[in-house]
Amino acid sequence: MAVFDQEPTPTDKIEARLHTLLNRARDVKQGSSIEPPLAISNLVQDGEHLALKVLDDADMQSNAFEVAAKRILYANLVSSEITDPSFVAVWNLLDIVQYCGDRNICSPQLVLLLIEELLDGLKIDGCKVVLTFLESRREAIIANSSQNKNLVILRSCNELLRRLSRAEDAVFCGRVYIFLFQSFPLGDKSSVNLRGNFHVENVTTFEDHLPTTDEQVDEMEIEHLEPESKEEVSEISKTDDVAVKPPELPRIVEKPLSTQDIHTLYPVFWSLQNAFSNPPSLFEEENFKHFQKSLEATLEKFKQVPLVATVASSADLDQNGGPDSPSDVNRDKLASTFNPKYLTSRDLFKLELSDLAFQRHILVQTLVLIDFLLTLTERSKSRPNYVNAQKAMQYAFTLGEEQTAWALGIKNTVANYLQDGPDGKFYYRMVDTVLSRDKNWVRWKMENCKPFTRDRVPTNDILEAKSGAEKEVKRKTVTKPFGISSSVGYLSNTAGGKGLAKLKVGRYIPPSVDSYGEKNKMIDLDLEMVTSEAEKRQLEGRKTSNTWRALRLASTDRLSSFDSLESGKGVERLFQPVTSIEAAAEDNAATDRDGRDGVPQEQHQSVEEQRAGETSQVTADTAAAE
Structure with missing residues (x-):
């Protein structure tokens, strides 16, 4: 009995108060779903406080x-499943804890610690529901962001991703990644690979033995290195059928690509994964040549095999209805076809080659690697963003001219091939957009991740700028100079009464056409003695400007000379003086431009006189008849 006589501890008081608030929450939130969030203000009566802060010491209160x-x-986890309606008490508890954390009644990251406990104690289906709760409360959780909160979010999400299969739970993994990206600032370095390390631990395993039938041996021409000792022979005999890819590359004997069969291509194809996971291995000339031949053989085989589209196109999905129709099931299947790691069995290789999704998976890997190689050309390495990049992102290897031409050709071939098939245009546009944006991220990383955000402008600076702008646009009063008349009539009394008349005469005299000709002649002499490309471009620009100005002036009085101009041979013909014949031609042309369909002026005059005579004759005959 003495135990009940003891005074309740601070933890007991807080627990009792939380139970009281949860009981009230049942009446406030009648449903059992995650949405909407619990309205904490409705739990407190008039004049009542949460009264959850029972200790003055912040650390003791938090604990x-x-x-x-x-x-x-823990009591709710033991008594109810996540699918039970009574599990809404857990969502209400998390809302209350979130409310208290924002007001420093408890630690701000406590709600995330409780969610981490939930994720650790639930199955994958239950974790999906918890992630739905996180997505619905994300803005409230990250409103008061802190380093402790970010660490808990990162730790819990990484632990969840380790439990998931990227092949079977690809959509769920994507949701987790999206939640991470939305929770952290854009310029956060937590997930940035600053040193540019490659995932060399991603080793692809495949069968290292070859079929031994006579027909297949005739078609295959791959040589293997002979072991140097009996110990190596014994070690090789102990290996399994499926083993890690040997470090030695298979020697491909030159033969037409069209004659390579499935068994010949099998080791050549899967050896590409070594370059995809470790691109710096191509810096060695032998590895690069082997990669070239292997990739060309793979692309040729892709074009030969019949394609089987294992994923439905958007047109096929839309035949069953709109976005709210049962075709959403098909769309989920379309989104779940991603495979981060394909099976490398020899028996499946023929089927995989005909799979459109499999081909696209390999070709996208190729585009990523080719883009990396093209950043190592001599031209790319001379750009300021590469010169000023951190040392870890700079490589001593430089892609040669022949290798660059080959890389550009392969990239164009892959791009054209990806645009074929169902929704090929849309698929390639999506891939190209992602890779283009990825180049910007790589550049940002090479520049040591400069911050995106800018500091807020101080209030005093804004007020000073505002007041300065108001002073500048304020209407200024015009004051008359002392002792000077506002009229200009006094100029009529100066310079013999001609002062005002001189002001009315235009003082600008346009240059003549001949002056531009003389300028161009001097420029031609200067062009013969230029020593730099920049000076040459400057002189050619001045000559072009003078020529254009001369043509504009000549169009007023020398329009007939334009017929003698030849394209690209200068305009010296315009700079010659106007002869009397040309002047007469100009007068005739001006006279003919009267809108009479090109009929000469003399003919028009004779026609007018003839019509006037006919009119007078008709008038006379009419008068005689009367």
């Missing part, structure tokens, strides 16, 4: 609150 919240959480 007591955490223990009390975990007691309630």
